Every structure is written in structure tokens, then in C-alpha cells.
Amino acid sequence: MSRIVPPLALTALLLVAWEAACRALAIPPYFLPAPSAVATALAANFPTLTAAAWSTLAVALIALVVASLLSQALALVTALSPIADRAVRPLASVIQVTPVVAIAPLVVIWAGIDHPERALVALAVLVAFFPIFSGAVTGLKSADPDLERLFDLYGATPVQRALRLRLPAAVPYLLEGHKVGAGLALIGAVVAEFVAGSGQVRGLAWQILDAGNKLQTARMIAALVVLGAMGVALHALLEAAERAGLKWWRGR
Amino acid sequence: MVAELRDVEVDYDRGRALGPFSLSIGAGETVALVGPSGCGKSTALRLLAGLEQPTRGGVTRAAGRGETAVVFQAPTLAPWLSARANVALPLELAGVAKAEAHARADAALARVGLAGAEAARPVQLSGGMAMRVSLARALVTEPKLLLLDEPFAALDEITRRTLADDVLALWAATKPAIVFVTHNVEEAVYMASRVVVLTRGPGRVAADVAVEGPMPRPAHFRTGAGFRQTAEQVSAALADGVAP
Numbered sequence: 001m002s003r004i005v006p007p008l009a010l011t012a013l014l015l016v017a018w019e020a021a022c023r024a025l026a027i028p029p030y031f032l033p034a035p036s037a038v039a040t041a042l043a044a045n046f047p048t049l050t051a052a053a054w055s056t057l058a059v060a061l062i063a064l065v066v067a068s069l070l071s072q073a074l075a076l077v078t079a080l081s082p083i084a085d086r087a088v089r090p091l092a093s094v095i096q097v098t099p100v101v102a103i104a105p106l107v108v109i110w111a112g113i114d115h116p117e118r119a120l121v122a123l124a125v126l127v128a129f130f131p132i133f134s135g136a137v138t139g140l141k142s143a144d145p146d147l148e149r150l151f152d153l154y155g156a157t158p159v160q161r162a163l164r165l166r167l168p169a170a171v172p173y174l175l176e177g178h179k180v181g182a183g184l185a186l187i188g189a190v191v192a193e194f195v196a197g198s199g200q201v202r203g204l205a206w207q208i209l210d211a212g213n214k215l216q217t218a219r220m221i222a223a224l225v226v227l228g229a230m231g232v233a234l235h236a237l238l239e240a241a242e243r244a245g246l247k248w249w250r251g252r
Numbered sequence: 253m254v255a256e257l258r259d260v261e262v263d264y265d266r267g268r269a270l271g272p273f274s275l276s277i278g279a280g281e282t283v284a285l286v287g288p289s290g291c292g293k294s295t296a297l298r299l300l301a302g303l304e305q306p307t308r309g310g311v312t313r314a315a316g317r318g319e320t321a322v323v324f325q326a327p328t329l330a331p332w333l334s335a336r337a338n339v340a341l342p343l344e345l346a347g348v349a350k351a352e353a354h355a356r357a358d359a360a361l362a363r364v365g366l367a368g369a370e371a372a373r374p375v376q377l378s379g380g381m382a383m384r385v386s387l388a389r390a391l392v393t394e395p396k397l398l399l400l401d402e403p404f405a406a407l408d409e410i411t412r413r414t415l416a417d418d419v420l421a422l423w424a425a426t427k428p429a430i431v432f433v434t435h436n437v438e439e440a441v442y443m444a445s446r447v448v449v450l451t452r453g454p455g456r457v458a459a460d461v462a463v464e465g466p467m468p469r470p471a472h473f474r475t476g477a478g479f480r481q482t483a484e485q486v487s488a489a490l491a492d493g494v495a496p
Contacts, residue, residue, distance in 0.1 A: 144328055146324045146326065146328040147328055147330060149303050149322070149324075150322065150328065150341075150342075151345070152303055153301060153302070153303060153320065153321075153322055154318065154341075154342045154345045154346060154393075155318070155345070155346075156345045160345055164341070164344075164345070165330070168330065168332045168333075169330075169332075171332065249331070249332050250331050250332070250373060250375050251331075251332075251334070251372075251373025251374075251375060251376065252373060252375050252376060
């Protein structure tokens with residue numbers, strides 16, 4: 001209770017102050033609409049905005065699945081082969097440090113101008129890839145060294161070691177990596193829509209751009225509210241999933 | 253003879269860790285390795301386990317793969333496995349079918365007094381219980397050579413003493429050779445039929461003291477004259493070994 005009340009109270013206070021300021025100072029609605037106007041715009045555009053939110057979320061989720069499979073497969077290869085590890089790691093870092101905005105035009109050309117949704121997924125994958133990959137790489141090396149010695153002592157094969165020791169030991173790191181990766185996939189999807197999006201993919205970023213072009217500031221903010229709510233919900237869901245996963249892994 | 257180190261020397265990057273050092277372990281012996289920190293006693297244990305190779309010198313191990321077991325200072329259990337699955341792990345790695353491995357694991361857990369805790373996860377166990385699971389995992393393969401690396405160092409005094417008696421009772425059942433590392437003189441004399449004292453690092457043998465008396469130890473063994481005399485002898489050798 002005490003965790004929910006203070007932020008809600010602060011939000012309510014800020015909204016009241018915002019509303020009062022807009023009315024008292026007669027601020028033009030195209031510059032800063034009052035919260036009541038945003039609420040009206042939200043209600044009026046609700047079906048369009050939820051459809052757009054779903055479109056963005058779908059891109060993020062598909063990207064998360066693809067990034068998850070790719071990064072874990074690659075992490076497993078690097079865990080089994082030191083040469084592959086040395087070869088892959090610097091390239092993975094290059095992906096991490098290159099801004100997605102800078103790669104977007106290239107990806108759009110490769111994915112085909114006719115398939116912008118593929119370009120969006122590919123860009124979101126690029127963003128979500130690194131945290132999962134680096135979590136998996138760290139996790140696969142995180143097993144207790146004495147447990148590793150025990151596996152030596154009992155003559156475990158490399159496959160036994162991978163399946164019975166390194167993979168299970170990596171689970172907490174994988175959970176954490178997916179939590180971060182999912183959040184980044186959503187951000188990546190929105191950024192990709194801004195850069196690569198056209199009228200063909202009508203996600204939330206397109207809604208913001210479109211409303212901005214028409215100076216419908218209330219609709220812009222309404223789209224932002226939906227985006228924020230979606231981000232918070234996704235984060236809460238992933239936190240809960242991580243906690244449940246850890247509880248299952250550790251037994252408590 | 254179960255295992256033997258002949259004039260072994262172990263060099264690390266930072267210098268020599270052990271040796272020249274020789275030690276022969278007979279069947280059914282319980283040998284304590286006592287010495288100051290950094291004398292290489294844990295290194296000697298890893299040589300006996302075959303987990304490390306000496307820089308110079310020879311190692312003979314009559315106990316083959318699966319016949320040597322190690323208990324580390326920490327329980328070293330897999331947190332994602334139940335007590336039963338942790339104990340069954342060495343058997344399953346050796347290709348024993350899961351059902352049989354689990355049945356033998358349950359029996360080993362019962363031997364260390366943990367019947368009823370088979371399904372518990374390590375996080376749910378106390379330090380002493382986790383150490384018993386670790387002991388059960390070492391015993392489940394019925395090893396000829398059991399190596400313990402300061403196994404009770406992290407436990408409180410009462411738990412330590414109970415576990416010492418339990419180890420000796422378990423030893424009486426199958427009489428494996430036991431080599432354990434400790435820096436506690438009383439524990440060494442209580443649990444071992446032979447105490448090997450190492451000098452400060454790089455460790456050499458400072459003294460090899462036989463401990464008289466029946467195994468497992470009778471009640472009040474710690475207050476007997478023989479126990480005190482042997483403990484003082486070991487303490488003196490330890491002090492000599494540390495002196496420059």
C-alpha cells in the first residue's frame with residue numbers, strides 16, 4: 001500500500017498543477033494541452049492507439065524471441081570453443097556500441113523497402129541481442145569452480161558438463177539478460193519505427209510522428225501515455241517472471 | 253597402498269607452493285595434514301585427487317576414477333538440484349540409471365542422518381546439513397580414498413565435533429582411506445590415525461605422528477592423557493615447522 005500511494009499522490013498533484021497552469025495561463029493547446037484534453041484525445045483515439053501499441057509490442061516480442069535464440073546459440077558456441085569466444089566477442093561489442101539509428105537505413109535497404117516490418121524486427125533484434133548474449137556468456141562461466149573440479153574428478157564429458165553444470169548455472173544470468181533485453185527490444189522497436197517506419201507500419205512511433213505533423217499535441221501525449229503504460233506493464237511482467245524463474249531455480 | 257606422492261614439487265607463477273614432499277597413504281588409514289596457511293596442504297590434496305599435476309616428482313594413485321571422492325571446504329552443492337539429485341550426480345555422471353542412482357542417493361543421505369531431507373534444496377539446508385549432503389555425495393560412490401579439504405572450517409564447534417564423530421562412524425562401515433586437511437590440531441588428533449605436520453610454505457614434512465587409540469573414538473577420548481600428549485607433540489612440531 002505504502003509503495004503505491006506516494007507515486008500516485010505525486011502524479012495526481014502534478015496533473016492538477018498542470019491542469020491549473022494551463023487554464024490560468026491560457027496556454028495554447030497546440031503548445032501544451034491540459035491533462036483533460038489529453039484524456040479526451042486518449043479516449044477518442046483509444047482503438048487506434050491500442051492497435052498501434054499492439055503493433056509495436058508485436059515487433060518487440062518477435063525481436064526478443066529471435067534475439068534470445070541467436071544470442072544463446074552463439075553464447076553456447078563460445079562457451080564450448082575458446083577460439084570461437086575470442087573471435088565472436090569483439091564483433092558482439094561492435095554491435096553493442098553502434099547506435100541502432102545509424103544502422104537503420106542500411107537495414108531498411110537489406111530488408112527491402114517493401115517489408116518495413118522486417119527491418120523493424122531486425123533493428124530491435126540488434127538492440128536486444130547484446131544483454132542476452134553477454135548474460136549468457138557470463139552465466140555459462142559462472143559455475144562454482146569446485147563444482148567444475150568435481151566434474152573433472154568424476155570424468156564428466158564436455159556434453160555432461162554443458163548440460164548438467166554450465167547451462168543450469170547460467171539460468172539466473174539468462175533471466176536477467178532477458179529482462180533487460182525485453183525492455184531494450186521495446187525501445188529498439190520504437191526507435192526503429194521512427195527511423196525506418198513508413199505509413200505501412202502504424203506503430204506507436206508513427207502515431208506520435210503523424211500527430212506531430214498535424215500539430216495534434218494532445219494526441220501525441222496520449223500516444224506517449226500508452227507507450228509509457230506499456231513499458232511499465234512489460235517491465236512489471238518481466239520482473240515477476242524473473243522472480244518466479246529464480247524461485248523455481250533455487251527452490252525458494 | 254592407496255595413493256602415494258614421491259618427492260613432489262609444485263611451482264606456481266608466484267613461486268613454489270609445495271615440496272619436496274612425500275606421503276604414502278595405506279588402505280583404511282585416516283591421515284590428517286596439518287600446517288600453517290599457505291604451506292601447500294590443499295595442493296597436496298589436489299595432487300592426491302588427480303585434480304592437479306606436480307611440477308616434479310611422481311604420483312601413484314591406486315584408487316581409479318570414481319574411487320576417489322573429495323569434500324571441499326564449502327558444501328559445493330548445485331543450488332538448482334535437490335539434495336537427492338546432488339548426491340546422485342556422481343553416479344549419473346558415471347552412467348548409472350537415474351532410478352538406481354536416486355535410490356543409492358537416498359540410502360547415502362540416510363547414512364549421514366538426512367532421511368526425510370531428500371527433496372530439500374541447498375538453500376533450505378543449514379550449514380551443517382549442507383555439509384552432510386556433501387559428505388553423502390562423496391560416499392555414494394563408495395570411494396577407496398576420501399579427501400576432505402578443511403571440511404568443517406566454516407561450521408560452529410558443536411556441529412564440527414558431531415560431524416567428526418559422524419565421519420569416523422561412516423569410515424568404520426567401509427574403511428576408506430581418508431586424508432583431510434585442517435589447521436585445528438585437536439580435530440587432527442581426534443580424527444586421524446596419523447598426523448602429518450607440514451612446515452610453512454613451500455611445505456615439507458615436519459613430523460609424522462602416529463595417534464594411538466581405537467577408532468571410532470570412545471567417549472571422553474579428548475580428555476585422555478594420550479590425546480593431550482599427542483596434541484602437544486603435534487603442536488610442538490607445528491611450532492618448529494613455522495620457525496624460520
